[in-house]
Amino acid sequence: MNRLNSEVLREIGTLSRSIHSISDNKFKELNLQKGQFIYLTRICEHPGINFIDLTVLLKIDKTSTTKAIQKLEAEGYIERKKDLNDKRVIRLYPTKKGLESYDYIIDQENKNIETCFKDxxxxxxxxxxxxxxxxxxxxxxxxxxxxxxxxxxxxx
CATH class of the missing domain: 1.10.287 (Helix Hairpins)
Structure with missing residues (x-):
């Protein structure tokens, strides 16, 4: 029977799932569903990013990106605008609500970072x-x- 060469990826996965679980619980009060905060933060950090670049940046499949973008738009966190030079390209921008939520999300992420790096x-x-x-x-x-x-x- 084969053995795992290192536990590192399992530990990174456990760390990631724990942080996402904590975050998802915190962000329910913002009416953000599972993992949507990741999309929102990247759009706030890269205003005008297009769908493909966002998908690549997050290393997530197109279907997940599409669903998250639709939900964030429906909740008023982001808006889509056509590119001025190429009307086929849709750019994603945070709304005022999105930017206000971004500050709260980053505060929570910084708390998680502090906890992870304790000692x-x-x-x-x-x-x-x-x-x-x-x-x-x-x-x-x-x-x-x-x-x-x-x-x-x-x-x-």
Whole structure:
């Protein structure tokens, strides 16, 4: 029977699921459903981002992005606008409500970061961040290949 070479991905997954569970509970008061805060924060941080770039940025499938965008728009957190130069491209922008919620979401995320880094030295924090970013970069090509992304666009 094969054995797992390292528990690292399981631990990262457990950490991620725990944080998402805490966040989803907190953000119910904003009427955000499971995981929608991730989309909202990225749209606030990248106003005018298009659908494909958002999907790639988050490493999420198109169907999930479509559903989340529809719900965020229906709740008044974001709005869609046609690109001025290319009418086929839809740009996503936060509304006033979205921007106000963003500040609350970031405060909560910062609390989670503080909890995760409790008793870490500044050097430890830097090392963890550097190593996780390196892991993300290493896996990105595999993710793109699994989604058949060519030139920044996903093939159907």
């Amino acid at each position: 870490f030295s500044e050097d430890d924090k830097s090392i963890v961040i550097e190593l996780i970013m390196k892991m993300s970069k290493n896996i990105e090509a595999e993710w793109k290949a699994s989604k058949m992304i060519l030139g920044g666009h996903e093939n159907d």
